[in-house]
Amino acid sequence: MSGFDKVVHSYEEAMQGLEDGMTVIAGGFGLCGIPENLINQIKKLGVKDLTIVSNNCGVDGFGLGVLLEDKQIKTMIASYVGENKLFEQQMLSGELEVILTPQGTLAEKMRAAGAGIPAFYTATGYGTPIGEGKEVREFNGRKYILEESIKGDFAIVKAWKADRYGNAIYRHTAQNFNPMAATAGKITVMEVEEIVEPGELDPTQVQTPGIYVDRLIQGTFEKRIEKRTVRSA
Amino acid sequence: MTLSREQMAMRVARELKDGYYVNLGIGIPTLVANYIPEGIEVMFQSENGLLGMGPFPTEEQLDADLINAGKETVTTINGASIFSSADSFAMIRGGHVDFTVLGAFEVDVKGNIASWMIPGKLVKGMGGAMDLVAAAPNIIVMMTHADKYGNSKLLEQCSLPLTGAGCIKRVMTDLAFVEIDHEQGAFILKERAPGISVDEIVGKTGGKLIVPDNVPEMEF
Numbered sequence: 001m002s003g004f005d006k007v008v009h010s011y012e013e014a015m016q017g018l019e020d021g022m023t024v025i026a027g028g029f030g031l032c033g034i035p036e037n038l039i040n041q042i043k044k045l046g047v048k049d050l051t052i053v054s055n056n057c058g059v060d061g062f063g064l065g066v067l068l069e070d071k072q073i074k075t076m077i078a079s080y081v082g083e084n085k086l087f088e089q090q091m092l093s094g095e096l097e098v099i100l101t102p103q104g105t106l107a108e109k110m111r112a113a114g115a116g117i118p119a120f121y122t123a124t125g126y127g128t129p130i131g132e133g134k135e136v137r138e139f140n141g142r143k144y145i146l147e148e149s150i151k152g153d154f155a156i157v158k159a160w161k162a163d164r165y166g167n168a169i170y171r172h173t174a175q176n177f178n179p180m181a182a183t184a185g186k187i188t189v190m191e192v193e194e195i196v197e198p199g200e201l202d203p204t205q206v207q208t209p210g211i212y213v214d215r216l217i218q219g220t221f222e223k224r225i226e227k228r229t230v231r232s233a
Numbered sequence: 234m235t236l237s238r239e240q241m242a243m244r245v246a247r248e249l250k251d252g253y254y255v256n257l258g259i260g261i262p263t264l265v266a267n268y269i270p271e272g273i274e275v276m277f278q279s280e281n282g283l284l285g286m287g288p289f290p291t292e293e294q295l296d297a298d299l300i301n302a303g304k305e306t307v308t309t310i311n312g313a314s315i316f317s318s319a320d321s322f323a324m325i326r327g328g329h330v331d332f333t334v335l336g337a338f339e340v341d342v343k344g345n346i347a348s349w350m351i352p353g354k355l356v357k358g359m360g361g362a363m364d365l366v367a368a369a370p371n372i373i374v375m376m377t378h379a380d381k382y383g384n385s386k387l388l389e390q391c392s393l394p395l396t397g398a399g400c401i402k403r404v405m406t407d408l409a410f411v412e413i414d415h416e417q418g419a420f421i422l423k424e425r426a427p428g429i430s431v432d433e434i435v436g437k438t439g440g441k442l443i444v445p446d447n448v449p450e451m452e453f
Contacts, residue, residue, distance in 0.1 A: 080360040
């Protein structure tokens with residue numbers, strides 16, 4: 001088919017080329033909108049010494065948490081690491097390096113990388129441990145720190161629907177970090193619940209244009225809920 | 234009597250104004266949503282990418298793709314919008330959110346806040362708190378006046394690593410409503426909890442506290 005057709009037919013093909021020591025940017029917030037099958041494929045590949053960039057690190061046994069089981073993550077760049085026991089153990093034993101990064105700065109690091117911007121100034125973190133050792137500059141009487149963008153060797157993202165060209169839309173708050181992650185990978189792999197033909201998505205509604213997507217695969221998703229909160233009808 | 238968490242939330246909610254976009258931090262601040270004054274409309278922002286957060290879903294409405302920043306399943310109200318994390322923090326960092334309520338371990342007379350890390354204890358991360366405190370023009374910190382050992386949390390200088398420098402102007406505690414004058418380097422006692430004496434508040438405030446001639450009691 002067309003040179004714009006991004007569809008691949010197996011998860012092996014989707015993650016081909018991932019090697020030890022690479023940096024992987026992953027979309028998702030908590031367990032919402034995570035590329036769960038692509039993560040499982042990374043586990044299957046057994047690659048080590050990865051730097052993972054994602055807001056959180058999954059939970060024990062699900063999401064990015066599964067990559068801790070065989071100690072595949074060397075460095076984790078995240079804003080909040082939550083209640084993950086294996087994570088805690090590996091962090092305390094020094095096997096896992098954790099670079100805590102404010103959530104907005106993390107989103108901007110991905111966005112900037114995707115937009116070809118190597119670094120940006122932000123007030124977030126100035127005067128805190130996060131700002132230590134970083135260049136400070138004053139604009140209009142306020143102090144800002146210089147934060148560098150983060151590019152991934154791979155970016156793995158989860159969208160709701162995409163056409164074969166990789167034009168994608170997200171569902172509800174499963175969007176979160178996915179659109180920025182999609183722009184920030186040298187190779188961006190997207191998994192979706194449904195692949196449709198070009199022309200089926202309204203161009204006005206497309207949230208990630210296919211230009212950012214290198215490989216596209218349709219999967220089935222468990223979509224585990226981290227905190228199930230309901231009210232009586 | 235010291236204020237209950239609900240009373241603290243009630244008092245903070247009186248600062249809400251019609252048309253405010255509001256971000257409530259995880260924990261006690263979320264209680265503020267239960268006490269929106271009658272006749273006004275506010276919209277809640279959740280930093281994972283939702284403006285117009287509604288109540289928890291019913292079993293039928295439950296949707297794994299719709300959560301808040303505390304990772305709880307939620308709903309949307311009519312007029313809600315959903316966007317990426319970059320857009321969400323553009324709203325926050327760009328100063329577009331009208332009102333923010335956050336918890337803290339310590340606040341000091343320079344408006345510094347420490348809320349994310351206790352050295353020696355496991356650090357789970359700052360999430361969006363550093364972005365919120367650095368940017369929000371209108372923040373209220375909600376916390377107990379002293380810790381469980383009686384040590385003041387309103388200090389001359391924060392002892393814990395900061396979440397943000399010089400960004401807090403108002404603090405709601407279980408004893409008092411306090412403003413911070415950064416230039417004078419002092420807390421100013423604005424209101425006290427019913428039945429709580431000025432002396433008790435003075436005794437439990439570590440940093441310099443200015444006590445005006447008249448400090449009204451809050452009414453509930």
